[in-house]
Amino acid sequence: MIGLSHYLIVSAIIFSIGLVGVLRRRNLLMLFFATEVMLNAVNIAFAAISHYYNDLTGQMFAFFIIAIAASEVAVGLGILIVLFKKHGSLDLDDLASMRG
Amino acid sequence: MYEIVAFYLFSALTIGLFLVTVMSKNILYAMTSLAAAMVLISGFFFMLGADFLGVVQLIVYVGAIMALYSFAMMFFDATRDIKEKNTSNALVFLLGGLSALVLVLMFAAPIMSDNLNTANMLINGMSYSEFIDGNISKYAQYALDNGIQASVEGIGNAQSVGVILFTKYLVPFEVAAVMLLVAMIAGIILAGKKMDNSLTKDASIDDEILVVKDEK
Numbered sequence: 502m503i504g505l506s507h508y509l510i511v512s513a514i515i516f517s518i519g520l521v522g523v524l525r526r527r528n529l530l531m532l533f534f535a536t537e538v539m540l541n542a543v544n545i546a547f548a549a550i551s552h553y554y555n556d557l558t559g560q561m562f563a564f565f566i567i568a569i570a571a572s573e574v575a576v577g578l579g580i581l582i583v584l585f586k587k588h589g590s591l592d593l594d595d596l597a598s599m600r601g
Numbered sequence: 602m603y604e605i606v607a608f609y610l611f612s613a614l615t616i617g618l619f620l621v622t623v624m625s626k627n628i629l630y631a632m633t634s635l636a637a638a639m640v641l642i643s644g645f646f647f648m649l650g651a652d653f654l655g656v657v658q659l660i661v662y663v664g665a666i667m668a669l670y671s672f673a674m675m676f677f678d679a680t681r682d683i684k685e686k687n688t689s690n691a692l693v694f695l696l697g698g699l700s701a702l703v704l705v706l707m708f709a710a711p712i713m714s715d716n717l718n719t720a721n722m723l724i725n726g727m728s729y730s731e732f733i734d735g736n737i738s739k740y741a742q743y744a745l746d747n748g749i750q751a752s753v754e755g756i757g758n759a760q761s762v763g764v765i766l767f768t769k770y771l772v773p774f775e776v777a778a779v780m781l782l783v784a785m786i787a788g789i790i791l792a793g794k795k796m797d798n799s800l801t802k803d804a805s806i807d808d809e810i811l812v813v814k815d816e817k
Contacts, residue, residue, distance in 0.1 A: 503608045508645075511612045513708065515619055520704070522623035524696055528683045530628060530673075534635055537666070538619050541642050544658070552649040557761060560651050561770050564762075567661050568777045572784030574666050578673045579791025585676055592683075 508549030516542035529581055529591040533574070540570050607648060615641045626682045628674070636667040653759040673792075 519542060522535030544563045551559025585591055618638035625631045639662045646655035766774055 503604055507608065508649075511616070513704075514612075514616055517704065518616065518619045518623055520700060521697075524700070525693065526623070528628075530677065531623075531631060531683065533670075534622050534631055537635060538622060538638075541639065541662075544654075545642060545645055548646050548649045548651045548654055551651065557765050560654050560762065561765065563651075563654055564657060564766070565773060565777055567657060568781060571661055571666060572781050574669055575784040575788035576791070578669060579788040582673065582676045582792045591677065 505549055505553040509546055512542045512546040512549070515539075515545065518542075527593050529584070529593060529596075532593075533577055533581075536573075537570065540566060604648065607644070611641050611644050611648075614638075615645075628677070628683065632667065632670055632674070636663055639663050639667070650758060652757070653762045 516539055519535050519537075519539035522538060523532060526532050526535055544566055547559040547563045547566070549559075551557060551563075581591060584596065588595060590596075615638050618634040618641070621634040622631045622638065625634070639658065643655040643658040643663070646652075646658055
């Protein structure tokens with residue numbers, strides 16, 4: 502039988518994958534993908550806890566997380582497009598201009 | 602039986618697709634595997650009885666967010682492989698080790714406190730399964746008292762989500778609506794600068810007309 506801990510372990514694995522992506526990626530668009538991975542991992546954990554404790558609050562949190570992710574993507578992609586028009590690349594090393 | 606098969610299938614596929622997303626050098630591969638993994642995550646939600654959340658995941662994540670990403674691909678050079686030069690290995694190992702430590706502490710802290718509580722209960726003469734059952738039924742009673750149970754006989758998930766969203770969570774819902782409006786305006790203004798001069802139409806033709814007019 503699948504219990505709560507199964508879902509939490511899967512969620513932790515997916516969150517770690519997203520964390521690895523955030524740490525090792527140097528391209529801004531790929532960093533966005535990695536944050537989406539992490540948000541989805543948290544959503545799985547919320548839905549699982551909501552199901553096993555028979556409490557809808559977790560699902561509500563997941564809804565608001567999805568709304569926040571949508572607005573984050575809208576604003577973030579706008580900024581990325583402006584950056585790409587200005588610098589011609591999305592690499593973090595090219596964008597770093599405040600080197601001491 | 603079906604639940605076990607579905608769980609392991611979904612988790613293996615999701616983890617594999619997310620690994621492709623994080624490790625791939627091609628933006629298009631990463632985006633496609635991200636979209637596929639999000640479809641499979643909605644399968645998790647359906648398995649957990651969160652029907653409405655699964656539908657929202659399909660519509661908002663797979664439908665809207667991935668469509669937004671693929672529209673943004675028009676502005677970036679998506680076919681070229683990304684060259685990423687990684688910094689020193691020592692730094693990567695240090696950061697990885699530190700974040701792993703923090704993650705383990707984060708996950709272990711509630712388990713440790715639970716174990717301490719359980720030890721207290723056992724001292725007071727209560728068996729472990731009794732303690733766990735009592736814990737879960739305590740939360741279920743809390744949910745019942747506040748009218749936020751996840752599943753009620755005869756009422757669908759979408760219906761109870763709607764009732765709670767428009768009573769207990771009405772203010773956060775409205776705030777989220779305002780936030781989405783702000784994000785929409787910000788996205789339009791940021792991405793839509795200089796949208797009025799077209800990329801496909803030859804701009805020099807207009808200039809020539811203007812020049813001719815000026816000469817007259």
